Amino acid sequence: MRAFVVYVLKLLLSSFILFIAVLTVLFFLLELAPGDPVQTLVGDAPISPEFRAQITAAYGLDLPAWQRYFIYIGNVLTGNLGYSFGTNNEPVLDLILSRAGNTVAIALPAFLVSTVGGIILGAVAAKTRRKWLDGGISGITVGLFSIPNFWLGMLLIMLFSLTLGWFPSQGKSPYGEPGIAWQYAVLPVITMATSELAYKARIMRSSMIESLGQDFIDTARSKGLSSQYVLWRHALPNALLPMVTVAGYSLGFLFAGSALVESVFGWPGMGLLFVDAIHAQNNMVVLGVVIVLTVTIIVVNILTDIVYGLVDPRLRVRFTRKPTVAAVPKEAKA
Amino acid sequence: MTARDAIVVPTSEEPPELALTTPISNPGQRRSRASTTRAFLGKPATIVFLIVLAAIVTVSFIGPYLVGNPVTTSHPILHAPDLEFLMGTDALGRDYLARVVNGGRISLFVGFSVAFLCMTIGLVIGGLAGYYGGFLDAGLVKVAEFFQVLPGLVLALVAAALLGSNVWIIVAILALTMWPAVARIARAEAMRIAQLGYVESAKAAGFRGLRIIWSDVIPNALPPVLVATSMTVGRAILIESGLAYLGIGDANNPSWGALLNTAQGFMQTGWWLAVFPGALIFLTVLAVNILGDSLNDALNPTVGRVK
Numbered sequence: 001m002r003a004f005v006v007y008v009l010k011l012l013l014s015s016f017i018l019f020i021a022v023l024t025v026l027f028f029l030l031e032l033a034p035g036d037p038v039q040t041l042v043g044d045a046p047i048s049p050e051f052r053a054q055i056t057a058a059y060g061l062d063l064p065a066w067q068r069y070f071i072y073i074g075n076v077l078t079g080n081l082g083y084s085f086g087t088n089n090e091p092v093l094d095l096i097l098s099r100a101g102n103t104v105a106i107a108l109p110a111f112l113v114s115t116v117g118g119i120i121l122g123a124v125a126a127k128t129r130r131k132w133l134d135g136g137i138s139g140i141t142v143g144l145f146s147i148p149n150f151w152l153g154m155l156l157i158m159l160f161s162l163t164l165g166w167f168p169s170q171g172k173s174p175y176g177e178p179g180i181a182w183q184y185a186v187l188p189v190i191t192m193a194t195s196e197l198a199y200k201a202r203i204m205r206s207s208m209i210e211s212l213g214q215d216f217i218d219t220a221r222s223k224g225l226s227s228q229y230v231l232w233r234h235a236l237p238n239a240l241l242p243m244v245t246v247a248g249y250s251l252g253f254l255f256a257g258s259a260l261v262e263s264v265f266g267w268p269g270m271g272l273l274f275v276d277a278i279h280a281q282n283n284m285v286v287l288g289v290v291i292v293l294t295v296t297i298i299v300v301n302i303l304t305d306i307v308y309g310l311v312d313p314r315l316r317v318r319f320t321r322k323p324t325v326a327a328v329p330k331e332a333k334a
Numbered sequence: 335m336t337a338r339d340a341i342v343v344p345t346s347e348e349p350p351e352l353a354l355t356t357p358i359s360n361p362g363q364r365r366s367r368a369s370t371t372r373a374f375l376g377k378p379a380t381i382v383f384l385i386v387l388a389a390i391v392t393v394s395f396i397g398p399y400l401v402g403n404p405v406t407t408s409h410p411i412l413h414a415p416d417l418e419f420l421m422g423t424d425a426l427g428r429d430y431l432a433r434v435v436n437g438g439r440i441s442l443f444v445g446f447s448v449a450f451l452c453m454t455i456g457l458v459i460g461g462l463a464g465y466y467g468g469f470l471d472a473g474l475v476k477v478a479e480f481f482q483v484l485p486g487l488v489l490a491l492v493a494a495a496l497l498g499s500n501v502w503i504i505v506a507i508l509a510l511t512m513w514p515a516v517a518r519i520a521r522a523e524a525m526r527i528a529q530l531g532y533v534e535s536a537k538a539a540g541f542r543g544l545r546i547i548w549s550d551v552i553p554n555a556l557p558p559v560l561v562a563t564s565m566t567v568g569r570a571i572l573i574e575s576g577l578a579y580l581g582i583g584d585a586n587n588p589s590w591g592a593l594l595n596t597a598q599g600f601m602q603t604g605w606w607l608a609v610f611p612g613a614l615i616f617l618t619v620l621a622v623n624i625l626g627d628s629l630n631d632a633l634n635p636t637v638g639r640v641k
Binding site: 014018019021022025026029030032033034142143145146147148150151154155157158162169252253256257259260263264274275278279281283286287290293294297298301 | 476479480483484485487488489491492493495496497498568572575576579580581582591594597598601602605608609612615616619620623624627
């Protein structure tokens with residue numbers, strides 16, 4: 001048990017350091033960005049040097065960079081991500097949280113579809129003895145893996161919305177209505193899930209082949225167990241172990257990829273907020289989304305590593321028992 | 335279009351993302367150069383996609399001199415593809431074939447130059463880290479973790495938004511975010527090679543570490559590194575097209591992705607505007623990925639069906 005606590009603490013510490021590293025990079029990018037924030041604030045109107053100095057001081061821009069760096073880190077760690085330059089000067093964190101739910105609403109189904117679909121496709125491709133089936137699945141997965149997914153989204157809109165009229169093409173609900181209507185979510189979820197599904201199927205296939213080649217499979221077969229039993233109870237659980245990590249980490253990439261998918265479908269989530277903020281040069285919102293995204297990915301990754309530690313019997317044994325080194329009797333050596 | 339390794343090889347006891355030491359090739363199992371070439375070219379799919387890729391590259395770099403001016407606006411507007419305009423015309427009456435061919439040059443340039451930079455940086459840093467270990471090695475692992483937390487697409491979007499977005503900045507940002515994937519393969523190979531007999535004997539003969547890395551480690555680490563690099567080409571093209579689709583890129587020299595950005599507004603009235611550039615991105619990336627897979631199979635004959 002102690003080993004497990006140490007494992008988790010180490011994980012938390014290194015994640016925290018990573019987070020600070022991300023913040024540092026963001027701060028430097030902001031410092032490198034061309035343009036004068038004070039000039040942006042006052043616009044083209046001529047102002048007296050005294051007034052300019054007053055504004056500069058009000059925003060702390062007269063402080064040296066290293067002081068502003070620590071103020072920035074401190075603010076972020078206390079949940080203050082700054083204020084939007086938009087019409088209402090809303091706090092960035094509130095703005096992001098109001099959009100986050102919409103992103104989760106398509107990212108989570110996409111996660112489930114891609115994980116379950118990828119596992120099934122990969123396992124079938126690995127275990128089948130029909131060459132055409134394995135080849136076909138591998139071909140399809142390489143294909144899906146190579147499609148730019150925003151273009152896939154455009155094709156889906158052209159086919160299913162504009163030509164067949166089955167699903168709406170833009171937004172999350174009929175105009176003016178709150179909430180999310182499921183018809184609006186179908187195409188974005190498919191678009192989001194595709195490349196992840198292909199990636200997971202590829203991993204699952206090689207993991208399953210690897211697992212089927214292990215000695216314990218031969219042992220189980222030679223014990224006389226049926227090949228179905230060996231497949232489901234021995235080969236599959238082993239092949240699924242690396243999928244824990246792949247699936248867990250993919251959640252972060254789904255959130256990151258939402259910028260593209262949400263732009264195609266006009267889906268008002270975090271990704272669209274991010275893209276709109278980039279075009280409006282609303283820098284605090286841009287950085288805010290990256291920070292929220294980073295925190296999400298870090299938390300999901302930590303949970304993934306913990307789950308992996310609990311699921312993998314080899315790691316579980318290491319956590320619960322002291323490693324017992326088989327002592328070699330001295331007499332036997334001689 | 336995610337920023338991570340081509341294939342995670344799940345053999346180690348550690349979680350795959352920590353298993354940086356897992357070599358992707360099997361020592362001692364390598365084929366001779368001639369038989370590798372034969373294995374690579376043995377599959378019909380490889381030949382087909384080699385031709386496809388060669389055709390796309392050739393047309394993109396020679397084509398601009400053949401297909402006319404991509405900015406001439408004197409044609410009919412939103413004209414559907416026919417024999418005169420093979421890919422139709424856009425909303426300003428420009429010949430779309432000329433624009434698509436021009437866009438290809440930019441997309442391919444970004445893809446291949448990012449891959450070249452990644453391979454160079456990856457070989458140098460991966461080779462040094464794998465051979466020497468220690469501080470450099472720990473640093474490399476940390477950097478790889480960093481880019482796992484901050485996906486390349488997101489970092490590229492932020493950097494391009496804050497610093498501006500010409501082709502060079504995008505190439506630099508993509509190379510900066512994608513080299514760790516190559517470096518960790520190079521590192522794993524360098525660690526393996528550093529244990530081998532010929533490195534031992536080179537050490538015993540008194541050669542310095544850098545000399546050994548240059549003449550023994552890097553040449554022998556090249557095959558798996560080439561496979562990882564080939565995956566980088568496809569990913570860079572995909573990420574660049576995504577950035578351009580979101581409006582980040584050189585507006586005067588639109589790549590395939592930038593053409594798709596414009597096409598978004600004409601999905602109802604001009605299907606060809608969206609179909610052709612996207613299909614070419616897809617074909618190019620598919621060709622690169624399939625060739626990468628074939629290269630991997632040819633270089634690692636033991637990977638594949640076991641039972």
